[in-house]
Amino acid sequence: MAISLKVNGETRSVDAAADTPLLWVLRDELRLTGSKFGCGIAQCGACTVHVDGQARRSCVTPVGSLEGREVTTIEGLKGDVADAVHAAWAKHDAPQCGYCQSGQVMTAVALLERTPKPAPADIDAAFAGNICRCATYVRIRKAVADASDTIGG
Amino acid sequence: MTAVQQFNTTRRAFLGGAGGFVVAVTLPVRLRAQGGAPGDAPRPFDPNAFVHVGADDIVTVLVKHIEFGQGPWTGLATLVAEELDADWSKVRAEHAPSDPKLYGDPGFGVQITGGSASIRTSYDLMRKAGAAARGMLVAAAARAWNAPASDIRVENGMLIYGDKSASFGSFADAAAKEAAPQDPPLKAPADFRYIGNPDLPKLDTAAKSTGAAMFTLDVYRDGMLTAVVRHADKFGAKVAGFDADAARAVPGVVDVRQIGSGVAVFGRNTYAALQGRKVLKVTWDESRAETRSSEQIATDWLAASRERGAVAHAQGDVDAALAAAATTLDADYVFPFLAHAPMEPLDAVIAPAEGGGVEVWLGSQSVTIDHQTIADACGIGMDKVKLNIMLAGGSFGRRAQPVSDFAREAAEAFMAVGGDKPVKLMWTREDDIRGGFYRPLSGHRLRGGLDADGRIVAWEHVVVGQSFATDTPFESMLIQDGVDGGLVEGASEIPYAVPNINVSNHIMRGPVPVLWWRSVGHTHTGYVVETFIDELLEKAGKDAVEGRLALMSQKNPRLAGTLRKAAEMADWRAARPADRALGVASVQSFGSYVTQVAEVSMADGAPKVHKVWCAVDCGIAVNPDIIAAQMEGGIGYGLSAILFNELQLGQGGAIMQSNFHDYRSLKLHEMPEVDVAIIKSDAAPTGVGEPGLPPIGPAVANAVRKLTGEPVRRPPFVRSMTA
Ligand code: FES
Numbered sequence: 001m002a003i004s005l006k007v008n009g010e011t012r013s014v015d016a017a018a019d020t021p022l023l024w025v026l027r028d029e030l031r032l033t034g035s036k037f038g039c040g041i042a043q044c045g046a047c048t049v050h051v052d053g054q055a056r057r058s059c060v061t062p063v064g065s066l067e068g069r070e071v072t073t074i075e076g077l078k079g080d081v082a083d084a085v086h087a088a089w090a091k092h093d094a095p096q097c098g099y100c101q102s103g104q105v106m107t108a109v110a111l112l113e114r115t116p117k118p119a120p121a122d123i124d125a126a127f128a129g130n131i132c133r134c135a136t137y138v139r140i141r142k143a144v145a146d147a148s149d150t151i152g153g
Numbered sequence: 154m155t156a157v158q159q160f161n162t163t164r165r166a167f168l169g170g171a172g173g174f175v176v177a178v179t180l181p182v183r184l185r186a187q188g189g190a191p192g193d194a195p196r197p198f199d200p201n202a203f204v205h206v207g208a209d210d211i212v213t214v215l216v217k218h219i220e221f222g223q224g225p226w227t228g229l230a231t232l233v234a235e236e237l238d239a240d241w242s243k244v245r246a247e248h249a250p251s252d253p254k255l256y257g258d259p260g261f262g263v264q265i266t267g268g269s270a271s272i273r274t275s276y277d278l279m280r281k282a283g284a285a286a287r288g289m290l291v292a293a294a295a296r297a298w299n300a301p302a303s304d305i306r307v308e309n310g311m312l313i314y315g316d317k318s319a320s321f322g323s324f325a326d327a328a329a330k331e332a333a334p335q336d337p338p339l340k341a342p343a344d345f346r347y348i349g350n351p352d353l354p355k356l357d358t359a360a361k362s363t364g365a366a367m368f369t370l371d372v373y374r375d376g377m378l379t380a381v382v383r384h385a386d387k388f389g390a391k392v393a394g395f396d397a398d399a400a401r402a403v404p405g406v407v408d409v410r411q412i413g414s415g416v417a418v419f420g421r422n423t424y425a426a427l428q429g430r431k432v433l434k435v436t437w438d439e440s441r442a443e444t445r446s447s448e449q450i451a452t453d454w455l456a457a458s459r460e461r462g463a464v465a466h467a468q469g470d471v472d473a474a475l476a477a478a479a480t481t482l483d484a485d486y487v488f489p490f491l492a493h494a495p496m497e498p499l500d501a502v503i504a505p506a507e508g509g510g511v512e513v514w515l516g517s518q519s520v521t522i523d524h525q526t527i528a529d530a531c532g533i534g535m536d537k538v539k540l541n542i543m544l545a546g547g548s549f550g551r552r553a554q555p556v557s558d559f560a561r562e563a564a565e566a567f568m569a570v571g572g573d574k575p576v577k578l579m580w581t582r583e584d585d586i587r588g589g590f591y592r593p594l595s596g597h598r599l600r601g602g603l604d605a606d607g608r609i610v611a612w613e614h615v616v617v618g619q620s621f622a623t624d625t626p627f628e629s630m631l632i633q634d635g636v637d638g639g640l641v642e643g644a645s646e647i648p649y650a651v652p653n654i655n656v657s658n659h660i661m662r663g664p665v666p667v668l669w670w671r672s673v674g675h676t677h678t679g680y681v682v683e684t685f686i687d688e689l690l691e692k693a694g695k696d697a698v699e700g701r702l703a704l705m706s707q708k709n710p711r712l713a714g715t716l717r718k719a720a721e722m723a724d725w726r727a728a729r730p731a732d733r734a735l736g737v738a739s740v741q742s743f744g745s746y747v748t749q750v751a752e753v754s755m756a757d758g759a760p761k762v763h764k765v766w767c768a769v770d771c772g773i774a775v776n777p778d779i780i781a782a783q784m785e786g787g788i789g790y791g792l793s794a795i796l797f798n799e800l801q802l803g804q805g806g807a808i809m810q811s812n813f814h815d816y817r818s819l820k821l822h823e824m825p826e827v828d829v830a831i832i833k834s835d836a837a838p839t840g841v842g843e844p845g846l847p848p849i850g851p852a853v854a855n856a857v858r859k860l861t862g863e864p865v866r867r868p869p870f871v872r873s874m875t876a
């Protein structure tokens with residue numbers, strides 16, 4: 001069935017069953033491969049996208065639930081907060097294998113858009129759903145703090 | 154070792170070649186051209202197989218090791234760029250093609266990444282490659298400018314002579330015609346500007362922060378099918394039959410086929426394949442399956458540990474020393490099966506190619522074995538297989554396959570559906586957690602003796618576990634006289650001067666496939682040695698740091714150096730809040746030396762690790778920031794396992810865990826603060842991908858024992874403390 005959804009500012013029409021997880025539509029149909037598959041059950045955050053600015057796990061979000069909503073993927077990130085996050089990620093050379101990092105970046109941007117000056121507990125809470133098996137957490141924490149400083153300045 | 158054996162034999166013969174290990178591999182020369190995709194611009198300047206300089210000034214380093222986060226792309230490129238005096242902003246890295254003659258590991262003889270060996274085996278080689286390229290560029294410039302080569306300077310990607318200067322690219326074509334110097338001189342360490350530079354940016358950070366980096370899962374081909382495989386719920390079970398009617402009725406499911414490892418469902422897209430697999434009915438023949446629970450296996454292993462096994466190391470007379478000891482300490486340890494759970498579940502893409510060959514995209518770590526296995530499964534020669542080595546989302550040992558399990562599965566799936574259309578094999582997290590090739594379950598028996606003055610006079614250690622070398626090409630290399638180096642490493646060579654020692658092992662067999670897991674034997678032997686010595690020192694009334702140093706300073710001075718440094722960083726003797734304690738552990742592994750001090754408190758019956766001070770001696774520090782990152786990563790990955798992870802087999806052998814909800818991973822809020830110090834050294838560089846891991850478990854355990862009075866001898870902690 002044809003479903004229309006708005007991804008990264010563009011309206012796209014895809015042929016998929018309404019219960020298809022957004023992740024597979026993004027990857028298989030739209031070839032937006034920045035969002036990754038890590039668990040399929042909302043446990044790892046590798047598939048994190050923004051729906052109306054909120055971080056969401058695309059692996060458990062049925063595409064049929066997104067009519068009229070704005071989906072942003074890592075490919076469509078832009079703006080001051082995204083720039084600050086990318087700069088901080090580069091400064092700290094945060095990624096190791098990199099596979100989780102789209103999700104980490106999406107989580108960081110969603111957090112800082114909403115809470116530009118997060119307390120450590122806000123960071124803990126925002127990242128509670130993002131696993132990094134390489135354990136780049138020390139650098140993620142520093143990079144989020146740095147990005148927060150930049151957007152504040 | 155070892156017979157030289159032709160690699161182009163069938164896999165059976167290859168694996169079955171009794172006593173022989175592959176040390177030489179003959180490959181058709183044309184494979185060397187595999188690095189570039191068809192249609193790539195020809196590369197004008199190829200001083201050797203490791204570096205290309207393009208007319209566009211871009212210096213491309215071909216990296217013989219797979220990049221999955223441990224840093225060989227940046228690391229090996231650093232070595233080349235240093236001697237070449239390249240402009241770092243023009244340096245790129247890519248994976249070298251499959252060619253064991255050019256890129257084989259000097260020890261294994263096959264192209265492989267492992268043993269934290271990338272920097273260790275590349276330090277001279279890659280610097281020579283850079284220096285050779287530099288020599289050829291200089292020779293070309295000297296010829297063009299009619300100048301003596303010795304008067305030409307090279308700076309940051311430029312060739313300079315008097316008032317003339319030109320970028321590398323302008324001499325790339327001409328340099329290709331110059332002979333490569335055979336033994337070019339290398340810089341003195343005092344002249345290094347990239348090696349040892351903590352601010353050198355990694356080459357792959359940008360692509361990995363924007364979603365642009367391509368992993369195997371991101372490869373799509375026209376007309377590609379996605380395959381998921383239903384695997385058995387018990388190890389050793391085989392397909393008895395299946396009913397695919399319901400699966401075939403799922404829209405988008407194209408085919409259902411039995412392959413060696415289970416039943417493959419092929420979908421036009423991922424969701425169709427997954428939905429099809431859900432309703433597929435498979436019956437299993439469990440006659441040769443593992444039916445013991447992991448509890449039972451642990452009991453069996455500990456029973457075996459009552460007897461001394463094949464001796465890995467002996468000195469003095471441990472029996473007499475134990476009998477004469479004033480105080481003795483006995484301890485049994487059990488370590489669980491562990492899955493590696495790399496962030497990218499295992500996957501592969503295989504597509505038909507021109508001339509009856511195939512093209513493969515794979516996060517290939519055992520490159521040569523994967524290559525051969527795929528060729529065999531497709532019934533073609535290795536020269537008909539173009540293997541693209543992809544960035545991989547972690548490995549931790551899982552991809553270092555002696556039997557190429559998932560590459561074989563992908564090739565079998567491709568053939569089963571006709572061999573004429575692209576197929577992507579995708580494992581789900583459940584396939585991964587339940588897929589075997591675990592860190593082996595091991596049992597340990599320790600007996601220690603102190604004399605009346607509190608000196609440690611006896612140390613007996615029996616290690617029991619499966620060997621991951623059994624029935625693999627690595628068997629004759631890794632198992633000698635009944636001793637598996639991968640089982641006893643770290644136990645057979647303790648850093649402490651003890652007069653009477655006996656360390657032995659029993660190699661067990663079973664249907665659960667096991668494999669090296671980040672830091673291999675040290676994952677358990679490091680824990681055992683470092684917690685047992687801590688208990689013995691405590692019994693002797695000695696301080697954990699001073700007591701270790703007294704026994705270690707002579708025998709292992711570099712490890713002692715890291716211990717002194719870490720203790721100083723942590724301010725070991727300073728008072729802590731009453732609810733916190735420090736624990737320390739020092740482990741030498743893969744030629745590197747690491748000590749960690751952990752500050753721990755207990756919360757809700759589980760340890761909370763606040764901070765870790767880590768000192769590492771890995772010789773010359775090529776990339777200090779990558780070294781620090783690998784220490785952080787080793788600590789986090791090790792903590793995940795030691796705090797939470799255990800892969801259990803239940804009654805009847807059924808696998809109990811399946812995904813991150815029951816095989817937990819450390820999260821950001823559980824990650825301690827980490828301070829890393831790198832010991833200054835001019836020794837040859839050694840690896841850091843694994844050595845950061847072994848000390849963290851015992852450091853935490855030693856702190857926990859101070860807080861609770863109870864040793865933890867059966868990790869994970871969370872289970873041990875709540876059981
Ligand atoms: S893949 Fe969606 S949370 Fe793991």
Ligand code: FES
Pocket residue numbers: 095096097098099100101131132133134135136222496546547
């Ligand atoms: S960088 Fe590898 S999983 Fe996060």
